[in-house]
Amino acid sequence: MTHVFPRHSRARMPIAVRGEGAYIFDADGKQYLDGSGGAAVSCLGHSDPDVIAAIKQQADRIPFAHTGFFSSEPAERLADRLIAHAPGTLDRVYLVSGGSEAVEAALKLARQYFLERGEPQRTRFIARRQSYHGNTLGALATGGNEWRRAPFAPMLIETSHISPCYEYRGRAADETQEAYGLRVADELETELQRIGPDNVIAFVAEPVVGATAGAVPAVPGYFKRVREICDRHGILLILDEVMCGMGRTGTLFACEQDGITPDIVTVAKGLGAGYQPIGAMLCTAEIYDAIAQGSGFFQHGHTYIGHPIACAAADAVVQKLTEGGLTERSARMGAVLDEALRDAFGQHPNVGDIRGRGMFRGLELVADRETKTPFAPEQAVHKAVKAAAFEAGLICYPMGGTIDGQTGDHVLLAPPFILTEAQIGELVDKLDTAFRAAL
Numbered sequence: 409m410t411h412v413f414p415r416h417s418r419a420r421m422p423i424a425v426r427g428e429g430a431y432i433f434d435a436d437g438k439q440y441l442d443g444s445g446g447a448a449v450s451c452l453g454h455s456d457p458d459v460i461a462a463i464k465q466q467a468d469r470i471p472f473a474h475t476g477f478f479s480s481e482p483a484e485r486l487a488d489r490l491i492a493h494a495p496g497t498l499d500r501v502y503l504v505s506g507g508s509e510a511v512e513a514a515l516k517l518a519r520q521y522f523l524e525r526g527e528p529q530r531t532r533f534i535a536r537r538q539s540y541h542g543n544t545l546g547a548l549a550t551g552g553n554e555w556r557r558a559p560f561a562p563m564l565i566e567t568s569h570i571s572p573c574y575e576y577r578g579r580a581a582d583e584t585q586e587a588y589g590l591r592v593a594d595e596l597e598t599e600l601q602r603i604g605p606d607n608v609i610a611f612v613a614e615p616v617v618g619a620t621a622g623a624v625p626a627v628p629g630y631f632k633r634v635r636e637i638c639d640r641h642g643i644l645l646i647l648d649e650v651m652c653g654m655g656r657t658g659t660l661f662a663c664e665q666d667g668i669t670p671d672i673v674t675v676a677k678g679l680g681a682g683y684q685p686i687g688a689m690l691c692t693a694e695i696y697d698a699i700a701q702g703s704g705f706f707q708h709g710h711t712y713i714g715h716p717i718a719c720a721a722a723d724a725v726v727q728k729l730t731e732g733g734l735t736e737r738s739a740r741m742g743a744v745l746d747e748a749l750r751d752a753f754g755q756h757p758n759v760g761d762i763r764g765r766g767m768f769r770g771l772e773l774v775a776d777r778e779t780k781t782p783f784a785p786e787q788a789v790h791k792a793v794k795a796a797a798f799e800a801g802l803i804c805y806p807m808g809g810t811i812d813g814q815t816g817d818h819v820l821l822a823p824p825f826i827l828t829e830a831q832i833g834e835l836v837d838k839l840d841t842a843f844r845a846a847l
């Protein structure tokens with residue numbers, strides 16, 4: 409009998425009791441290779457001594473001081489470190505406790521920015537159908553995951569959803585990558601014209617789509633066009649890097665590889681690397697100043713924003729990602745992982761696409777590789793893969809979803825950046841075992 413309210417009422421979860429590098433051990437002593445960092449969280453593995461030391465040190469000094477009264481040394485250090493490595497004109501860091509909170513804060517900041525500028529008619533967000541931005545009501549409204557949205561649809565703010573940049577399914581056979589990227593980016597322009605650009609606050613997108621599609625990057629040129637359109641109409645570009653940020657794709661911020669900078673970017677997951685719950689929203693000086701020189705108060709805030717222990721952990725994480733070379737390692741080992749996946753599954757009849765960047769890789773599972781026909785939703789192939797992998801001692805993150813009426817099954821891999829070549833071999837072998845059992 410348990411009194412914990414679990415995610416799945418009918419599933420019995422093993423109890424995780426110990427972490428060691430890329431492995432988790434349960435109470436029965438079973439060992440699992442963490443091939444997805446949980447949900448792209450544990451970028452440093454499960455026993456990093458520097459992060460653990462930073463947590464202990466801060467707990468000994470002062471665990472908590474409310475941000476209504478104080479800032480803290482770790483919050484100041486972390487914000488400085490993030491801004492020192494952030495692209496473009498990002499200048500301020502708002503520290504929260506996770507991804508949904510970061511997105512929620514970003515949406516409210518963007519709205520308040522326009523209020524401060526005397527543009528209260530701007531109330532609308534545009535996002536994409538293939539996206540997940542979190543489970544709180546604002547973030548859920550912005551996301552495109554129909555299954556998650558449906559029960560709460562009457563409570564969600566009206567948001568436009570345009571096509572994703574999803575080359576595997578979206579690019580026509582006779583279309584170049586570039587033409588495809590521009591075509592789907594231009595849907596933003598069309599939607600802006602439809603609802604009136606002056607009514608729009610921001611466009612929201614994940615640079616590399618995670619939870620709804622399994623590591624789908626945009627084609628080159630897509631985000632440059634998006635940036636141009638946003639600039640032309642004076643709307644903000646909010647990039648959600650909760651999953652794909654913090655070195656996951658081989659650069660600290662995923663958008664660096666698209667050659668653009670957002671007005672607001674959200675990060676979480678890898679920021680605390682699982683050692684502490686933390687997220688952040690970074691914004692430009694222009695946005696910050698509009699509030700600082702206007703009302704002087706961001707109409708937001710939670711009790712645990714800027715939590716000192718969480719900030720101390722995240723500061724140690726970001727130090728390792730930047731000065732410690734772990735972001736470069738994500739790029740390097742990500743290429744090794746990609747090659748290993750292509751060697752093992754490049755010709756697999758049920759693997760339609762292998763994609764991603766850095767230590768962020770996705771495999772799209774299909775019933776027929778030639779025709780790209782998806783598995784029937786009732787087969788719940790992703791669930792069978794997850795169960796078979798877990799049985800084999802591999803944690804991976806499979807998901808199913810419906811986009812434009814088409815159901816897809818994907819496996820997301822987001823292992824710790826510390827993975828060795830031998831462990832990449834183990835990951836691929838175990839995934840192969842799972843595919844043999846489940847497909």
Ligand code: PLP
Pocket residue numbers: 447506507508509511540541542543614618619648649650651652676677
């Ligand atoms: N944004 C993206 C891109 C995510 O992938 C997620 C979580 O998967 C979130 C936001 C929400 O983050 P959290 O679960 O920490 O609230």
